[in-house]
Amino acid sequence: MRLYILPLLVCMMLAVPAVAQRQFILNGQARIINDSCYQLTPETNFVAGSIWNSDKISLLQSFDVVARVYLGCKDGNGADGMVFGFQPVSTSIGTAGGGIGFANIVPSIGIEIDTHYNSDFGDPTYDHIAITRNGNVNHNSGNTLAGPVQAKATSSDIEDCKYYDLRVSWNAPLKRLQVYFDCVLRLTYTGDIVNQVFGGDPWVFWGFTAATGGLNNVHQVCFEYTSFLDQLEDVTICPGAHYPLRIRGGASYRWSPETGLSNPNIANPIASPESTTTYTVEVLDACNRPFYDSITITVSGDSLLVNLQADSILCEGTTQNLDAGASGDRYSWSTGEQTRFLPVTQPGTYEVTVSWNNPFCISVDEVTLVSKPQPQASLGRDTTLCEGQSIRYLASFPEATYLWSDGSAADTLWVRAPGVYTLAVSNDCGTAIDGVRVDYENCREVYFPNAFSPNDDGINDTFGPLHGGDVSEVHLLRVFDRWGGLVFEWKGDSDRLAWDGRLKNKPLPQGVYVFWADLTFRDGHRAAFSGEVTLLE
Numbered sequence: 001m002r003l004y005i006l007p008l009l010v011c012m013m014l015a016v017p018a019v020a021q022r023q024f025i026l027n028g029q030a031r032i033i034n035d036s037c038y039q040l041t042p043e044t045n046f047v048a049g050s051i052w053n054s055d056k057i058s059l060l061q062s063f064d065v066v067a068r069v070y071l072g073c074k075d076g077n078g079a080d081g082m083v084f085g086f087q088p089v090s091t092s093i094g095t096a097g098g099g100i101g102f103a104n105i106v107p108s109i110g111i112e113i114d115t116h117y118n119s120d121f122g123d124p125t126y127d128h129i130a131i132t133r134n135g136n137v138n139h140n141s142g143n144t145l146a147g148p149v150q151a152k153a154t155s156s157d158i159e160d161c162k163y164y165d166l167r168v169s170w171n172a173p174l175k176r177l178q179v180y181f182d183c184v185l186r187l188t189y190t191g192d193i194v195n196q197v198f199g200g201d202p203w204v205f206w207g208f209t210a211a212t213g214g215l216n217n218v219h220q221v222c223f224e225y226t227s228f229l230d231q232l233e234d235v236t237i238c239p240g241a242h243y244p245l246r247i248r249g250g251a252s253y254r255w256s257p258e259t260g261l262s263n264p265n266i267a268n269p270i271a272s273p274e275s276t277t278t279y280t281v282e283v284l285d286a287c288n289r290p291f292y293d294s295i296t297i298t299v300s301g302d303s304l305l306v307n308l309q310a311d312s313i314l315c316e317g318t319t320q321n322l323d324a325g326a327s328g329d330r331y332s333w334s335t336g337e338q339t340r341f342l343p344v345t346q347p348g349t350y351e352v353t354v355s356w357n358n359p360f361c362i363s364v365d366e367v368t369l370v371s372k373p374q375p376q377a378s379l380g381r382d383t384t385l386c387e388g389q390s391i392r393y394l395a396s397f398p399e400a401t402y403l404w405s406d407g408s409a410a411d412t413l414w415v416r417a418p419g420v421y422t423l424a425v426s427n428d429c430g431t432a433i434d435g436v437r438v439d440y441e442n443c444r445e446v447y448f449p450n451a452f453s454p455n456d457d458g459i460n461d462t463f464g465p466l467h468g469g470d471v472s473e474v475h476l477l478r479v480f481d482r483w484g485g486l487v488f489e490w491k492g493d494s495d496r497l498a499w500d501g502r503l504k505n506k507p508l509p510q511g512v513y514v515f516w517a518d519l520t521f522r523d524g525h526r527a528a529f530s531g532e533v534t535l536l537e
Helices: 008-014
Strands: 003-005 024-028 037-041 048-053 063-070 081-087 109-114 128-133 144-150 163-171 176-181 184-190 203-211 219-226 235-237 252-256 277-284 290-299 312-315 320-323 330-333 341-344 348-357 360-372 383-386 391-394 401-404 412-415 419-427 430-441 471-480 486-492 511-521 526-535
Touching: 024 037, 037 048, 037 203, 063 081, 081 219, 109 144, 109 163, 109 176, 128 176, 128 184, 144 184, 341 348, 412 419
Parallel strands: 235 290, 312 360, 383 430
Antiparallel strands: 003 360, 024 048, 037 219, 048 203, 063 163, 063 219, 081 109, 081 203, 109 128, 128 144, 163 176, 176 184, 252 277, 277 290, 320 341, 330 348, 348 360, 391 412, 401 419, 419 430, 471 486, 471 511, 511 526
């Protein structure tokens, strides 16, 4: 269970991914891949795609943008590239072709990543980057502010099915724009962009464009960190509150001061300062380059603490009512309900935000309910065993305790005597009970008739063991005449055993005959039998 207390505006911002929280305007072939990644163009000729954030930003403020860019897999027959740009004109800009979706946008600043050689634009033969103005990627026009230079310092090809790190840093006081590609500083431009390019108006839209022409490639961008969207905002919390600090885009993090932090070396420590505190974080990106951010947490007002309960179980088929308490005047659950009580029938994590206006404060709490099945006890059907046999009953319901009718708590019960046996299976959701009756019987009953009359009258026409199913195998049955001559022999299934008083298909004379049998019973016992049988007419 965790507890957050934060102002309503901040809470709403933290409830969604940082990049997605302020919607990008998508144009042309652009589409969303996930909450931080966008595809600008597919592998299709003569298309364009762009994404522009709907909120303008001020170039009077410094910023950092850390992203990963993907230029496709086609090298010699791939085109054209992408541009990261700033312009005050519109959020619906982007055209196909060699202008890379940024052509003729005036005024503008663009970071061009060009993967196609256009000799009439003064392009170098390698994949290159440049800083340009006014939507003009023709390097012969005088609108190139820096570059072009090879995009990747160690290779002329960036259309190699790989994502590359791109970082753009603007230092407003120094009026310095720097571009890093694949962890290496590739371009630097120093100049009064606001006045010389944008006519003194610092407010611009920002985004990415890409385009294809007679050749194509997939173009994608994934945001890691942007000052525009991810920058920490100062907040006011109530005394005793716990506030989640959240930043992203780094490979490592270091917060200071450490006082009041759950862990100063992670992206999202929980802050619980006793008094107003300013926290600063140093973030090292994937290229081990630092950027910094800070947040002031003001502690003020009265406490508002919401405590749902400790994480617990939810028994299958039951309803649990979560209570957010009576301390607030507005409630908002992660499921969309806006009531104090929430009936829950499914396992999961449930979060509630409770707000209070006197003084203004918000408390957030969550609880996780883990599903637990109702206990089941199943011993099967009643059974009958042979005398001397035993049977093993096994209890195997997970995460439960057992109690047998003999008082044992093991998972196994051996039965060796007749009777009724019960099992109680218990867990946090209740107890289930089942019982089984075990009876015993003699499984070695067999009878050999002492006379038979093979006269085809349907009564006692054959000789063999009568056993009602107790004999499972006849190893050998032999019948001899009074001189010791073998007149009948059988091995195998006892149900098919039958001597009809004949030898070589000829009737034998009436009289007394001797038999000997070797049998196995259904309980596994093996025994031999012998005796006399009289053959009658």
